Amino acid sequence: MVNKGASSVIDDDDNHGQEHPYDTDPHEHLEFAPFVGKEFNTEDDAKEYYNNFAYRRGFSIRKGNHYISAKLKNVTMVQYVCSMEGFPNKPANQSAPEKEKTCTRTGCKARFKIRLQEGVWKVSVFEDIHNHPLVTSLAEKQSLRSHRKLDSEGKEYIRDMRAQDIKTANVHKFSGVRHGGTKNLKFKRKDAINEIASQNRKLVGTDVEATLVHFQKKQEKDPEFFYDVEVDDSGRVKNMFWVDGRARRAFQEFGDVVTFDTSYKTNKYSMPLAPFIGVNHHRMPIIFGIAMLRSEEKVSLIWLFQTWVKAMYCKEPRAIITNEDEDSAMRIAIKEAFPNIIHRCCQWHVLRKAGDHFGAIYSIKPGFEDELKRVINRSMTVSEFEKGWRDMVQNYDLGNNRHLKVMYEKRSEWVPAYFRGAFFADMSTTHISESSNSTLKLWTNNYSSMYQFVLQVEKIVEGVWANESDEDMANMKAVPELSSFHLIEKDAHQVYTSKVMSIFKGILKKTQLGEVNEVEKDALYEVAINDHPIIQNWIPETYMIKINKSEELVSCTCKRYEFEGLLCSHAIKVMHHVRMFHLPNRYIMKRWCKDANARTKRSNFERSMEFGSTPELEAIRFATLKPQVMSLLKMASKSSDAFNLLQGILDVAEQQMQEVADEQETLTREIDTSTRIPSQVILDPPISQCKEKRKQPQRFNLQSEAKKPRRCGTCGSNKGGHNSRTCPLKKVHGKKREDDDVDSEKGQDVESDGAYEYEDLSG
Structure with missing residues (x-):
């Protein structure tokens, strides 16, 4: 198939004295075609013009031969040809098998030659006759090599989209939306992938350096x-x-x-x-x-x-x-x-791990899982937990369970009863x-x-x-929405944030549960909750509340205020009983109030004016003065007059500051070395080579970084330098030896050898 176009020649040496066998196609619109004598300021302008024309025509271009002037020592002639110009090279050894390839050269004669004349590039030859089919659809044109390009705007767009965690395939699709479809894009999905990969390659060996420079820029702004x-x-x-x-x-x-x-x-x-x-x-x-x-x-x-x-x-x-x-x-x-x-x-990790070990026990012994959680979470005191744990182990006959023993030995590190009196913000x-x-x-x-x-x-x-x-x-x-007529709720609405208030409303709702029994008038009360309108099989609970009405003091054995910072329903129920209708100020924890972060949002200058000297105030004052001082130093370095002026001001200021501060550090000290980029070159950490290790988050061995010998998956041995595929036992019907122990971490740990005694920590 032959595609006919325009042909115009000015150089006799380039025409070879032959006429082209193809006439101009009268139906081909060549409004944007270059012509002999057309001028361009630079070689790049000429190349871009011809490439744009090639895109409209449906072919790709590449750079052909060029000429360097011996006199001027620069390029004075450049020729661009169709990508199908020439013929494929034949292999040197005809007997050797050659991999089949798609033919990419057909000897096309289309070309575009420019010459440098008097500082201007002029078209000397333009031939637009092709002996191969031309691309007509936009989707195919974007696949042509010379038209697949990413401009600076496109590259920046791809980087910004990828920085927002948008997949590369979607980046290409979104770019197509901006241009009316991917068929109108001049780059393909592979080009977007290459652009992202090139950005990642730039960080190889300079990853830490780029990170520290980023930190330094952050420090300049903050x-x-x-x-x-x-x-x-x-x-x-x-x-x-x-x-x-x-x-x-x-x-x-x-x-x-x-x-x-x-x-x-x-x-x-x-x-x-x-x-x-x-x-x-x-x-x-x-x-x-x-x-x-x-x-x-x-x-x-x-x-x-x-x-x-x-x-x-x-x-x-x-x-x-x-x-x-x-x-x-x-x-x-x-x-x-x-x-x-x-x-x-x-606690959540402890119970999750327990579920891995107790899976069989939960099935064999119904009710054990609920009882385990009840003993852990509903025990108000250490002694109550100790007794409940013993009764649970005895009732379910689990005195020999190995993992239950491990949990009990570490009980003081995770059981809530041991932390009731400490604040954990829930x-x-x-x-x-x-x-x-x-x-x-x-x-x-x-x-x-x-x-x-x-x-x-x-x-x-x-x-x-x-x-x-x-x-x-x-x-x-x-706008406050009261759910009851309690004045305590009205007081809480004025100070607590909405999220905290929603929790406090639930506490007020629970004050309807239980009965108040007076143990000592205006001093000690008991709240007994014997049933629950919603929860079936409710286990009766009793709480002791101490109260001092004159001093507005109240405390409960559940210690919810000490643990969470909010009064419990039992304490509020007794407060209503003794006619204490307002929320005492001593039980309004500031960290749950609406203005808790008011000081955090104040400007550095406002906080610098606060009275006192703390590490925080010193750092804030230093950070506030630093930009102004650095600006003065830059101005003083411009001339000797400015330098002498600032030098005199600093001498006077230093003397006055010494009189005021005496033994305090001068404000002209250097910035803390811990917040500067170290002077030595810091290298990137070693890249992890184990792909399996990087697939899922795993834990490091906290005891040492030394590599432990890997155990065989068949026999469990870590000796002999073999693995599950080369294990001698695998040849014997793939079975383990009868005396091999099953790793309790991988299977269901139901029982272990020997019972264990419980150590009472309630004292």
Whole structure:
């Protein structure tokens, strides 16, 4: 098939004195065709013009030969030809089999030649006659090589879309929507993939450097932004921690209880993400800093805890909740770094692990699961828990169960009865951390670089602050809706946030349960709840409430206020009984009030004017003055007059400051070295090579980083250097030896050898 077009020649040496066998097609519209003598300012302009024409005609171009002038030492002639020009090269060895390929050369004579004359590029030859079919559909034109291109705007659009966790295939589709369909795009899905891959390749070897530069830019915008990096002996990143200024301020109000979780490891370095998470006055999660660790050894954890406390202006939490783990590295690190706080293991993880071991028992012994949860959660005192546990083990004949013994030995680390008197803001599990982890899994994958990982984590943090601001605004506009005639509810509406108020309404509703019995007038009362209108098979409960009406003091044996910060229904029921109708101020915890974060949202200048000297105030004042001082230094460096002027001002200021501050540090000190990029070059951490390890979040061995010998899946042995495929026992009908023990961690742990005695910790 022959496609006829226009042919015009000005160079005799290029025409070879022959006429073209194809006449001009009268039906072909060549409005945009170049012509001999057309001028262009640059070679690129000429190439772009011819390529645009080729797109309309339906063929692809490539650069042909060119000529370099010996006199001018530059290119003076360039020829562009059709991509089908020439013929395929024949293999040197005809006898060797050649892989079949689609023919891409047909000897097409179409060409476009330009020459440099007097500083202008002019068309000297233009031939538009093709001996192959031309592409007519837009969908096929975008596949032509010279027309598949991404401009700077398209590349930026692809990067922005991918940064929002939109898959590459969808990026291509969304781009097509903007241009009326993918058929109108000049790039294909593969080009978008290549663009994203090229961006990832730029981070190879400079991942940490890009991350630290990003932190430095963040610090310029937010003077309270804090980060620190620890490197190993080879100069590679070992641990990294960062936190924004708002989180540091929020910790001063809501940092009484935090959860710490290291179970999320999805990045190409398999470094665990370790966030410190608490709850704000809206009962919503708030992130108090994020770390990435190479390992979970005691040394690394202690470094992280000490760095975190430093970032929080040397303030420590009152309690910390971690995942339940048999390894002691976490416990030891917390004990050494925080000797004065309460450490609690996540109850949810303990019960989930118990479900893996007790699956058979739950089926064989009906009622055991409910009884286990009742003893754990409904025991108000340690002695009550001890008695309930003994009765449960005896009634269900589980005195020999191995895992039940392990749970009992660690009871003081996770059973609520041992923490009734400590404040935990009703955070008994690390579900909040896991919720953030599940969200992060949607934004990252096993091959995310550190820089990309940090950017995605920051999106989650920004979402946290946005949610808090939305709730603050909603609380300002909220109109109280009373569900009862209690004056206590009216008092609570004025101070508590909407989320806390919804919980408090549930507490008020429960005051209808039970009866009040006077034990000692105006001093001691008993609330007995013998039945429940909704819950069947209700187990009677009794609570003792101490009260002092004159001093507005009240306490209950359930210790809900001590644990959660809200008065329990039993205490409020007795308050109504003795005619105490208002909510005492001493039982309104500020962290649950609407204005709990008012100080957090104040400007740095307002907080700098506060009286006193604390690590927080010192850091805020330093951050507030730093931009102004740096501006003066830049102006003073422009000339000797400005330098001398500032020098004189500083001498006077230093003398006056010394008189005021005496032994205080001068405000002209350098910025803390922990918040600067280290002077030495920091290398990227080693990339994890084990794909199986990076598929799902896994735990590191907290005892050591040493590699343990892998056990054979058939015989269970870790000796001999064999595995399940080369195991000698596999040849014997694939059965294990009878004397091999079944790993209790993988199967159902019903019973173990020998009973165990219970140690009474109630005293």
